[in-house]
Amino acid sequence: MVLFLSLVLLINAVFSFTVWPPFLKRVAADERSTDAAGARTRFFTVHLVLISTALVLAAVAFVAAVIGFASLA
Template identity: 50%
Template sequence: MSLPPFLSLVLILAGLWSLIVWPPFLRRILKDPRARDESGKATRFLMVHFMLVSISMILGLATAVIGIRTLING
């Protein structure tokens, strides 16, 4: 696949954005009192947010990799 270098850079930046922004959000979620019930088990609140962050980071990584590959293979 071939993309103009500018679009490859946009993909790389979008991917990096996801990889930078989501981990601090997850750390805040893990500290949130709604993340665990009285017995310390994970709640749906935690699981939903964990899945949201996981999927977003996987897509961010894929986006960055696609951007890098299109930039290199130009």
């Protein structure tokens, strides 16, 4: 069971680290991310917070997966 859960956590972490950074680039390039003066908008800030949270959770999942795999040795 530990092997299965560790594998799920690892897949989740890899998926998150693969998907979220390109999405942030697309959000940053979106016209709604800046106002007329060039300052960042709430649209960008909200997405930045959501993506940052997802990446922190992915890092935690990765660490948990490594700990799980290490416990099998």
